[in-house]
Amino acid sequence: GQQLNQSPQSMFIQEGEDVSMNCTSSSIFNTWLWYKQDPGEGPVLLIALYKAGELTSNGRLTAQFGITRKDSFLNISASIPSDVGIYFCAGPLNFGNEKLTFGTGTRLTIIP
Amino acid sequence: DVKVTQSSRYLVKRTGEKVFLECVQDMDHENMFWYRQDPGLGLRLIYFSYDVKMKEKGDIPEGYSVSREKKERFSLILESASTNQTSMYLCASSSPGLVGTDTQYFGPGTRLTVL
Numbered sequence: 001g002q003q004l005n006q007s008p009q010s011m012f013i014q015e016g017e018d019v020s021m022n023c024t025s026s027s028i029f030n031t032w033l034w035y036k037q038d039p040g041e042g043p044v045l046l047i048a049l050y051k052a053g054e055l056t057s058n059g060r061l062t063a064q065f066g067i068t069r070k071d072s073f074l075n076i077s078a079s080i081p082s083d084v085g086i087y088f089c090a091g092p093l094n095f096g097n098e099k100l101t102f103g104t105g106t107r108l109t110i111i112p
Numbered sequence: 113d114v115k116v117t118q119s120s121r122y123l124v125k126r127t128g129e130k131v132f133l134e135c136v137q138d139m140d141h142e143n144m145f146w147y148r149q150d151p152g153l154g155l156r157l158i159y160f161s162y163d164v165k166m167k168e169k170g171d172i173p174e175g176y177s178v179s180r181e182k183k184e185r186f187s188l189i190l191e192s193a194s195t196n197q198t199s200m201y202l203c204a205s206s207s208p209g210l211v212g213t214d215t216q217y218f219g220p221g222t223r224l225t226v227l
Contacts, residue, residue, distance in 0.1 A: 009152070033215075042116070042202050042218030043155070088154060098143050098162065098206060099170070100216060102155040 004089055004103035012109045019076040021106040023089030032072040033090040033100070034063050043088055047074070076108075084110050115139070116219035118203055124225045131190040133222050135203030142207055144186035145216065146170075146178060149200040161186055193226045200224075 006023050013019060023032070031050055035043035047058050049065035049072060056063055060080075064073045072089055089103040119134035137144065143162050147155040147170075157170030159178040167178050175197060179187045186205075190197055200223050204216040 003154070006154075040220070042204070042220050044218070045215045048215070090155075098208065099145075099157060099160055102147075104152060104154040 004091070004101055006087075006089055006103040006106050008106060009104065010107040010109065012111055013079055014111050015079060015081060017079050019079055019083070019108060020073065021075075021087060022071060022073045023103045024071045025091075026070070028069040029072075029091035030069070031091050032063070032065050034061075034072070034074050035088040035090060035102075037086040037088065037105075039085060043086075046087075079108075079110060081110055084108055116203055116205055116217050118201075118219040118222050120222050121220060122223050122225075124227065125190075125193050126227055127194060129190075129193050129226075131193050131224065131226075133188040133190075133201055133203075133224070135186045135188070135205075135219055136184055137186075137203075137205040137217070138184065139205060139207070139217065140183065141205035141217075142183075143205060143216075144180065145204040145206075146176075146186065146188045147202045147204065148172070149202055149221070155202065158188065193224075195226050198224060198226045 004023050004025050034047045036046050037043040047063040052069050054065040060077045062075045086105045086107050088105050090100045116137045125131050145160050146158045149155050156172050158176050160168045161180040177189045200221050202221045203219040206216045
């Protein structure tokens, strides 16, 4: 099936640094979702985006729905140790489709 | 607090065994999903159920079956486990909504090892 490509695959940063990651697809998406998976847990929804160009924040996290509708970006400002985990983008291939396609994930590690 | 629970966090089985993974949600959600998660591949959908006794194949259904006899419970069955089914299995649920796609709530996952 369709896959979403996430970049980078992994990141090693120091506490306090800002983080940027993105997700691209060859198909148009009408909704972009960003999930975070803590070690040993299931993914939890961070941010949902529903309109092209939309910019949405959740605390230190900001996500954008790309104008082309084929990409999305997630930024984390001033990273802290609890930001460690895997970040997934996801979206339905068709509007109203309950099934999601997930990205390959970006693993974030914070170096003490 | 919404909750999706999975019967086991860790499971070790032998090749050829029949394996049952159970998932229960307490949110009265119509939709339930089973995914497997492998490094570098993200989450891949195995099966999806949108109602009791209704099921739909996902992207990788081969080697798996599912059962949904009650709304709150969705079971994943490996009829004859093989080593390439060693993976993390995640269950999720959601409810159809008015705006786009609704949030999927995930369980903690079951890490299955097939020897």
